[in-house]
Amino acid sequence: HVQLVESGGGSVQAGGSLRLSCATGDYTFRTNCLGWFRQAPGKECEGVAAIEVGGSKTYYADSVMGRFTIFKDTNKNRLDLQMDSLNPEDTGVYYCAAGVLTMCTAFAIPSFANRGQGTQVTVSS
Numbered sequence: 001h002v003q004l005v006e007s008g009g010g011s012v013q014a015g016g017s018l019r020l021s022c023a024t025g026d027y028t029f030r031t032n033c034l035g036w037f038r039q040a041p042g043k044e045c046e047g048v049a050a051i052e053v054g055g056s057k058t059y060y061a062d063s064v065m066g067r068f069t070i071f072k073d074t075n076k077n078r079l080d081l082q083m084d085s086l087n088p089e090d091t092g093v094y095y096c097a098a099g100v101l102t103m104c105t106a107f108a109i110p111s112f113a114n115r116g117q118g119t120q121v122t123v124s125s
Helices: 106-111
Strands: 005-007 010-013 018-023 033-039 046-052 058-060 068-073 078-083 092-099 119-124
Touching: 005 092, 018 033, 018 092, 018 119, 033 068, 033 078, 033 106, 046 068, 046 078, 046 106, 058 068, 092 106
Parallel strands: 010 119
Antiparallel strands: 005 018, 018 078, 033 046, 033 092, 046 058, 068 078, 092 119
């Protein structure tokens, strides 16, 4: 299967923005839930955003609500995460993931085995 491939990470100052992209390949046809999770040094993985493949409902962790926006383009097999008002607590490796769930939620995203290699996001104060 085609791998999930993230891009768009980098370094930014607090208050800045970044947009992450993920090439989802054929996972948009084999799953019903796409999302992003992150892992900060020394911390557990945290699901930050999720979106239903067959619909438009989106789900966010409380920590990113109102600052992050998840987008999907199923025609282009692409999943994006727009991150605004970034703060140092957003620093970490961000992963794109895809899976099948009865209910698509941001919390469940880290449980997906189908995931990319990750892209580093560093926010400095």
